Amino acid sequence: MAGSDIQVGEEKHNHAVRGRRKSGRVWKEQHARSNAKMNVKPLRSSWKAKMNKKLTNQSIKDFERELKDTDRKAKEEKRLIMEARKKLKEENARKAEIVQVITKSSTLKKMKKKHLKTIRMG
Numbered sequence: 633m634a635g636s637d638i639q640v641g642e643e644k645h646n647h648a649v650r651g652r653r654k655s656g657r658v659w660k661e662q663h664a665r666s667n668a669k670m671n672v673k674p675l676r677s678s679w680k681a682k683m684n685k686k687l688t689n690q691s692i693k694d695f696e697r698e699l700k701d702t703d704r705k706a707k708e709e710k711r712l713i714m715e716a717r718k719k720l721k722e723e724n725a726r727k728a729e730i731v732q733v734i735t736k737s738s739t740l741k742k743m744k745k746k747h748l749k750t751i752r753m754g
Contacts, residue, residue, distance in 0.1 A: 734751075
């Protein structure tokens with residue numbers, strides 16, 4: 633009877649009878665070893681798989697590069713617009729200034745250094 637098919641209910645078990653277990657649980661099956669259960673990948677992949685992986689990685693890198701370029705361009709445009717606004721604002725502020733022309737050079741000589749810093753020449 634060892635190694636033959638044993639009919640239990642509707643299921644068929646194809647294993648050798650090892651005798652009654654110590655625990656008395658005769659319905660339990662013998663488990664496979666854990667190292668036999670593992671599915672080991674082959675060490676080498678096929679050429680097609682390598683090329684497919686390479687193509688997908690390349691397309692991902694290209695997409696990332698495009699995203700970075702668009703972000704960089706957007707930031708550069710934004711910076712240029714801000715600089716132009718700042719320059720225009722300064723020009724408008726200069727135009728709006730009330731200017732008093734100093735004709736006498738003696739008044740400039742009498743002024744203190746702090747006051748001379750605020751005066752714009754030219």
